Amino acid sequence: MSCDSVISIRSLAKTYYVYKRPIDRVLQSIFPERVRQHREVKALSGIDLDICKGETIGIIGRNGSGKSTLLQIISGTLYQTGGTVSKQGRLTALLELGAGFNPQFTGRENAYLNASIMGIPRSKLEQRFDDILEFSGIEGFIDQPVKTYSSGMFVRLAFSVAIHMDPDILIVDEALSVGDVGFQSKCFRKLRELKEGGTTTLFVTHATELIVRHCDRAVLLEKGNIVSLGEPMEVVNEYQNLLFGSDLKPTLAEASTPEDHATDQHGFFIDTTIDGCQLRKTYNSSEYRWGDRRGIIQDYVMLVNGESATGVCSTGDRIDVLVRAVFLEQVANPIYGLTIKTADGVTVYGANTKDRNVTVEPGGPGSVAMVRFSFTADLVTADYFISLGLADIDDLKESIAVDRRFDLIHLYISSDHLDFGIVSLNMDIDRIEVA
Amino acid sequence: MNNVNDSLNPTGIFTSLSQNIDLTRQLIKREIISRYRGSVMGFFWTMLTPLMMLAIYTFIFGYVFDVRRGNSEMPDGLFAVNLFCGLIVHGFFAEGINRAPTLITGNVNYVKKVVFPIEIFPWVTVGATLFNSMMSFTVLCLFNLAVTGSIPVTIIWLPVVLLPFVLLMTGAIWLFSALGVYLSDIKQLMGMLTTALLFLSPIFYPISALPPALQSVIYLNPLALIIEQCRDVLLWGKLPNFTALAVYFIVALVVAVIGFTWFQKSRRGFADVL
Numbered sequence A: 001m002s003c004d005s006v007i008s009i010r011s012l013a014k015t016y017y018v019y020k021r022p023i024d025r026v027l028q029s030i031f032p033e034r035v036r037q038h039r040e041v042k043a044l045s046g047i048d049l050d051i052c053k054g055e056t057i058g059i060i061g062r063n064g065s066g067k068s069t070l071l072q073i074i075s076g077t078l079y080q081t082g083g084t085v086s087k088q089g090r091l092t093a094l095l096e097l098g099a100g101f102n103p104q105f106t107g108r109e110n111a112y113l114n115a116s117i118m119g120i121p122r123s124k125l126e127q128r129f130d131d132i133l134e135f136s137g138i139e140g141f142i143d144q145p146v147k148t149y150s151s152g153m154f155v156r157l158a159f160s161v162a163i164h165m166d167p168d169i170l171i172v173d174e175a176l177s178v179g180d181v182g183f184q185s186k187c188f189r190k191l192r193e194l195k196e197g198g199t200t201t202l203f204v205t206h207a208t209e210l211i212v213r214h215c216d217r218a219v220l221l222e223k224g225n226i227v228s229l230g231e232p233m234e235v236v237n238e239y240q241n242l243l244f245g246s247d248l249k250p251t252l253a254e255a256s257t258p259e260d261h262a263t264d265q266h267g268f269f270i271d272t273t274i275d276g277c278q279l280r281k282t283y284n285s286s287e288y289r290w291g292d293r294r295g296i297i298q299d300y301v302m303l304v305n306g307e308s309a310t311g312v313c314s315t316g317d318r319i320d321v322l323v324r325a326v327f328l329e330q331v332a333n334p335i336y337g338l339t340i341k342t343a344d345g346v347t348v349y350g351a352n353t354k355d356r357n358v359t360v361e362p363g364g365p366g367s368v369a370m371v372r373f374s375f376t377a378d379l380v381t382a383d384y385f386i387s388l389g390l391a392d393i394d395d396l397k398e399s400i401a402v403d404r405r406f407d408l409i410h411l412y413i414s415s416d417h418l419d420f421g422i423v424s425l426n427m428d429i430d431r432i433e434v435a
Numbered sequence B: 001m002n003n004v005n006d007s008l009n010p011t012g013i014f015t016s017l018s019q020n021i022d023l024t025r026q027l028i029k030r031e032i033i034s035r036y037r038g039s040v041m042g043f044f045w046t047m048l049t050p051l052m053m054l055a056i057y058t059f060i061f062g063y064v065f066d067v068r069r070g071n072s073e074m075p076d077g078l079f080a081v082n083l084f085c086g087l088i089v090h091g092f093f094a095e096g097i098n099r100a101p102t103l104i105t106g107n108v109n110y111v112k113k114v115v116f117p118i119e120i121f122p123w124v125t126v127g128a129t130l131f132n133s134m135m136s137f138t139v140l141c142l143f144n145l146a147v148t149g150s151i152p153v154t155i156i157w158l159p160v161v162l163l164p165f166v167l168l169m170t171g172a173i174w175l176f177s178a179l180g181v182y183l184s185d186i187k188q189l190m191g192m193l194t195t196a197l198l199f200l201s202p203i204f205y206p207i208s209a210l211p212p213a214l215q216s217v218i219y220l221n222p223l224a225l226i227i228e229q230c231r232d233v234l235l236w237g238k239l240p241n242f243t244a245l246a247v248y249f250i251v252a253l254v255v256a257v258i259g260f261t262w263f264q265k266s267r268r269g270f271a272d273v274l
Helices: A022-030 A067-075 A107-117 A122-136 A151-163 A181-196 A208-214 A232-244 B012-019 B021-036 B042-064 B078-103 B105-112 B118-148 B153-182 B185-200 B212-220 B222-236 B242-273
Strands: A005-019 A038-052 A056-061 A082-087 A091-094 A169-173 A200-204 A217-222 A225-230 A288-290 A295-304 A312-314 A318-327 A335-342 A347-352 A368-376 A382-393 A399-414
Touching: A005 A022, A005 A067, A005 A200, A022 B153, A022 B242, A038 A067, A038 A200, A038 A225, A056 A067, A056 A208, A056 A232, A067 A082, A067 A091, A067 A169, A067 A200, A091 A151, A107 A122, A107 A151, A107 B021, A122 A151, A151 A181, A181 A200, A181 A208, A208 A232, A208 A382, A217 A232, A225 A232, A232 A312, A232 A399, A295 A382, A295 A399, A318 A335, A318 A382, A318 A399, A335 A368, A347 A382, B012 B021, B012 B118, B012 B242, B021 B042, B021 B118, B042 B078, B042 B118, B078 B105, B078 B118, B078 B153, B078 B185, B078 B222, B105 B118, B105 B242, B118 B153, B118 B222, B118 B242, B153 B185, B153 B222, B153 B242, B212 B222, B222 B242
Parallel strands: A056 A200, A056 A217, A091 A169, A169 A200, A312 A399
Antiparallel strands: A005 A038, A005 A082, A217 A225, A288 A399, A295 A318, A318 A368, A335 A347, A335 A382, A382 A399
């Protein structure tokens, strides 16, 4: 990479040594010659990375992949066990917003102390204080103790102080995922402003759409190694693959299904005694399931444009979700429903058989029913969760949950452009000739 | 410059302090204020607490027990003042040392979450406790003035007496705060040590009351010389023993260098264990 490099990392490694007895660690640091009994945990190994001036880099990876360790070493709060990190310029790290704040003191006092921790002279802070106050939007509370703040106010003040210190390098660990949407977009506006002024930004987040939208390059970490580095979109797609443990190219689910899990013509597992949902690649293991289980949602098949899905699809694809319910007891008036939600739980869309007046058979012990939901994925790039539900209506016309599986299916939708929001409205933008 | 001083050279003791002097000053101020923040009487407590203590000592040791045996030449009210002077020095030391083992473990955020020169924490602790001790010394001198009608001019030598002591304490805090991160036993040990020092120092008794064989041994106790010297300059109007203080200063400097070096060497592992 030919550029004006501000951070250059060479074969960086971090190994945690876990000692059996605490005294061993002390002895080891005083007398390094003799090696004492310990276990090694490799958090990072062989990291090489050059980051240019004014670049915005996003770091993604699964939990425990070493993202935070890397940021902490670059920040200087953690020491590496091998390799080198060289950085140019003044660095501000937001590893945790408001980490140095004391709840007993007022917002103003904390802002001043925070600035001097970051090495900012008092005079400079005084000069910028009005900007900080305005950005944080907590004017009326600045002279109140921080302990009286709502968590949103706290975060806004902390971020506001950090961002107004004109850092050359800004390091942000998950901190942007806090605050309301309005404040978040304000933060990103400010980050862009800083970037134009030559600030290099590194941030870690699980929100892949933020990476795609705001970064010049992205780094994918897995088990302490860089497995991918480059275009944010490509890196994010690779991350999705990692999460799903499968290839991007649609492979038929049937092909990889073991013999004992043979499937029928729809793609359902023939064996109705197993929970087929859990065997699906798109299954989200942190689903939330409830209901009286007189019947169960035993299996589903998801098709993208008529082909078996891997959990990644594109905006505008036609998606079919086939649901199979197996009844154990009498369910007189079954209702089948499907809801799509964003990763932060906003319902995008939902529908059910009752409101659509779709006739379905009553369920009885041992009976099986199948329902197909078809829809177009007109959604912007993000992670989405599909919930499936089976309910019954009792004599009092109340609906009773039989088997509701919230956030059962994980779906990543990617788009060629960076449209934002939730719904893709197929917008066209043209230039109109001036006559 | 990220405010982090990694250097292992001994002069780092002072360079790290001078580089971060503003921050240190702010933190000391905050530490002092935070103790009384939110209370109705606020800052008044810093004076009220020592005043109350002095009143109790005067009553208990001046009237309830007659502990003035062998000190009959001492004026009536002055026994309590003499005792209080020793207790201030001991309290100063005990407060600082007792806080050492949890100094780093209690400030995990500063180790892991912000880029922060943690080596200044001992200075902050010593600074804040020194401030409280100065408040007590003020009460002491005012009481002395009320009893004897004057304050000795030798009071101006107090900083010279306290300087080596402050250095020694800071060094000890560097040592014990770093150890305390790895070994939680240090905390128990410090409690024991400070209680022992209360009785092993010439606070309740003058050095002259000890058997002659022990009289020189007691100077191995880091508090003994300082207590005696404080009494000399604050109460008895004597000049400090400059030779003894010079020796003490050199020892303190060695302790501080060892403490600082050990702290800087072991801090690399702080974030790993916290």
